[in-house]
Amino acid sequence: MPQTSSAQPGTGPKPAVRADHPGVTELFALLAYGEVAAFYRLTEEARMAPNLAGRISMASMAAAEMRHYELLRDALAERNVDVVPAMTKYASALENYHRLTTPSTWLEALVKTYIGDALAADFYLEIADVLPEEAAGVVRSVLSETGHSQFVVAEVRAAVTASDRQRHRLALWSRRLLGEAITQAQYVMADHDELVDLVISSGDGLLQMSEFFDRLQRTHASRMQELGLA
């Protein structure tokens, strides 16, 4: 998973929210649905893999999502929250994102995996900054570097180096992924005040919401460069 930089220069350490902030439970539930949805999408998109090695790489990434899901399920259980009912309310936003970004080629599937993982990591790590230490640890380990997506970088770079047409096409695709992700993130925020409150706590107030989305766009641009799409 690519590097993310959520710390802002000149800003001191921010105060953590209370451990029982209801947004923490909601964040875990949202992440949990995200992991299961990603698992099933990866396995479905793996059908486009040109060979067994590609299918295996997708399966390994999918398996990592389930390990993360299990961490979140356990963290919710410690808060006396049953994961399945808690996560269900996030189903529509996440399923909509995946439905609106169904890849039509193997390269699109690879780019989606990479960009999608990275965007999710940015989003959650921004929030992790203000979580109580234990909750921040859960989020960070769920989003920890798995190294799986390095095979994506190699394959995409090779394809776009060989073809300008592919580069333009995948650059557009990558922008569409960002747009849909931000749209769905905004829907989720609009429906869940507890999450908005967490994001606001991570900065200096409401103004931070637009800066938050600006930062997502900037880190997205650096990912496009890594993939050779900039």
Next chain:
Amino acid sequence: MPQTSSAQPGTGPKPAVRADHPGVTELFALLAYGEVAAFYRLTEEARMAPNLAGRISMASMAAAEMRHYELLRDALAERNVDVVPAMTKYASALENYHRLTTPSTWLEALVKTYIGDALAADFYLEIADVLPEEAAGVVRSVLSETGHSQFVVAEVRAAVTASDRQRHRLALWSRRLLGEAITQAQYVMADHDELVDLVISSGDGLLQMSEFFDRLQRTHASRMQELGLA
């Protein structure tokens, strides 16, 4: 995963085959393809799950298969064998097994998961007895108890207790799974002398081949009892 008893009363410890027995590499390659095939079958069969909890249970089991695959890949790498080309020769037997046993209901999918895992465990643990210690350790950890399939027992028992028709139907299904598994195992053996040699080494000679399959049938019968199908 259910208990297996491969030790025979009255037989002392059997001599291990040499660590570089070519059958060991073949066994790992066969297991590796089996794990990846099981991963994709479980995720496909999960579509029949009546709810999110069922889909999650299937996804967790599938993720466990990939962890096992990774162990085998690493064990093959230590033997300087590249997993993907090595496993490909076992594709047809394993894909045929899955194609010929495609479940048509969620309960059939659950029974297949349980019986299939258990049969695979019997088969491989029989062989593990004669493997050099390190190789036996790989096989045993790949087939180690995951606890995931306990949800299968509860759900199947509840269904067959409530309906005699379901019990008869699933009992037939379970026998079909055994039959197809044995057929495909025999095809694999017929094509791979190195594996036959491993199985023969696990007993007192060629006579053991039919006893080997007899034992598979006996342990299968105990599984049917666990599921309430006997």
